[in-house]
Amino acid sequence: MSAADWRRAMNLQPPRPAAAGGPRAAPASTPRRRFTNPVRARHVIVLAILLAYPWYATPFFTFQIGAQSLALGLIALSLSFLAGSGGMISLAQMTVAGLAGYMVAIFGTAATDGVTLGWPWWLAVLLAIIGAIVAATFIGWLSVRTEGIYTIMITLAIGVAFHYLTLQNYAVFNGFQGEQKVFPPTLAGIYWRDPKPFYYLTLVCALAGYLFVVYLLRTPFGIALQGIRDNARRMRTLGFNVTAHRVAAYAVAGAIAAVGGVLFTWYNGLVTPGSVGTGWLINILVIAVLGGMRHPVGAFLGAVVFVLLQNFAIDVIDRERFNLVIGVVFLVIVLFSRDGLLGWWAALSARMSTQRGGSPWTAARRRLYAR
């Protein structure tokens, strides 16, 4: 199979005849509309629900379901950005996130036999994010020359190598036991790991990440990236530096994954080799695929479904067989939808609008502008 075929196979968005006239085709005379247009009633409602959530949910639902989904969603967002908009499926996003978590523990405070420097939390977080971006850029630089399944292979190899490094290195990573008691700071009289504060912390980070990706996809960089995804050779002919764009995409995704990784580490209160093992590398891919990669919101939808399944599948079926439920649900979603939950949503809204007298063509247009 040629590289181009792979790219086509990996291109998870359905072919759209209207794509050529995408967001760019909006009349140049109304740039203001482009910014205000996307804010609709449903955005306000969702935001209101998200903000009010901890006030009607139990601490368990706030912390373990809500905050965990948001933190995981952020890590999955970095993958869905890379894969959905850049056509690069990287399995190393959890590695980048885990590295950020380790660095918070190493530069900040943790209960460990290994290194912990005890620097202030803000410095530790800053260094962790910068370090993770550097690592992500390096991973990107290594893997951009590959396509499709080879990208998956090389990023998987990097992820597994890092897992074994953390497992066997005691001087820095403290081996199997990893770094324990890595907690967020107490600031302004609030302990930021209490359910409500931690939920809002993850919510703010998740919203920022989400809006950042939505914005980025409309910038010239984002448009060029999507162009590269669809036809790298044509973009190169047009004078774009394809490699630089892809590496930059890895760096951006690394920054998002790093924030998610720090939050996830704070959520667990620890980071161990298990946190960056193959299980989690695959889980992040599962979350992104479950939700759908056509829109940044898919990562968070996928994370919610994933976390709910992880927690409650054991209540549905015989305790020793609950992994079966998780597997079956994943299979059903992936088998019956081209693009995860978002794919179902798109199919549903397309059907609704044809029923209301619109043609499939207007449905496609609607779907396009719903981005």
Next chain:
Amino acid sequence: MDSRKKTVVRAIVVVAAVLAIVSGAAIAQAPPVKIGLLATLEGPFAAGGQDGMRGAELAVKQRNGVVAGRKIEIVKASSDAKPDVAVNATRKLVEQDKVDIMVGPLSGSEGIAVKEYSKTQPTITFINGSSGAQATTLVSPSPNFFRFNTDGGQWMMGLGKAALDKGYKRVMVIAEDYAFPYSQVQGFMTEYCKLGGKVPVKAWVPLGGKDYSSVIARIPKDVDALVVVLGGADAVNFLNQYEQAGGDKPMVGGSITVSQDILNYKGKRRDSLVGTIAGAPIADAYDAPEWKAFVADYKKNFPDGYPSPSLFALVYYLNMKATLDGLEAVKGDLSDGQKKYRDALSKMVLKSPVGDVKLDANRQAIGTTFITEVVKDSQGNLYNRVLKKIDNVNQTLGIPPAEFKVGSRDEPSCP
């Protein structure tokens, strides 16, 4: 759109109504005691976790599912021996399923993490499953975390002397690289080093490792035996590879190395397991009537279980039995943040199949250790014969608490 919205709203109303009816019905009855039960049903200790569940269920069955007039409701959860997974599962049981008492987890690092979590839930009583890391109760103990089983160090007390009696003057340690094996090795070496034994090489291998060739290559020619502290699938993998490499050194086993799931090992080296000595809180062939009754009960209730209960089954049984005996002692009274219940637990002398267990000031068990030797019975089944029984082993292994250091990769040392 409108009709679809209506359908959704209707569905929500129906679901809410059903939930209200179900929960209302539950409240109407006499309140059961909800006990959360956590063991590893996935990952490297899946088989052990399943048998642990059997042990805990046995304790419930012996009371016909009722304690102090209240029905016992068990809510199970699973982890995969990772501390973060164990805490997530525990948090779900405590905060979502609202259990009154929590029993678990299975492995060392999980125990430390769950103990830390227990500090954030002061109104719930946490009782250990089978985790055996020393630090759980020795370093910053939690006032509501109880452990009615002895820890990994205590389980090996007396083995050092037994190894020297067998003529093993130099040994190599091969152990998994985390808290539980550290304490096991410490329990062995504390006595072994004091009596003049030498440990020139210690090999720490990752948990769940598949390839032991590099470790096997490092085994010095001049050691008399190997101290193998590996559990579950790891021990079987090591045995297979050591057999293929043509190894013939006798073994000294850790407490979970020669547990029932290893004795059921079907490989060629199975016979060479005969003669292996080990320290454990359990011995298949212990001939006290309490133990025999326990084994018979286990076999009757779990025909699909092992020929004899494994360490996990026994230890989960002990902790669950203590949980229920404590409830009986206070007549099911869990009021006042479970204060009475905790006092009862602290003072209790647990009558167990392997002798009496009592708690120290850190709510850590002081109990019995068996030194065992693997032998083959007439039907070809392997089992552990009791060489020696040592009572009242405490957590600091007889060393004054002030001088005691928690075991690690380098502590203790006698090369």
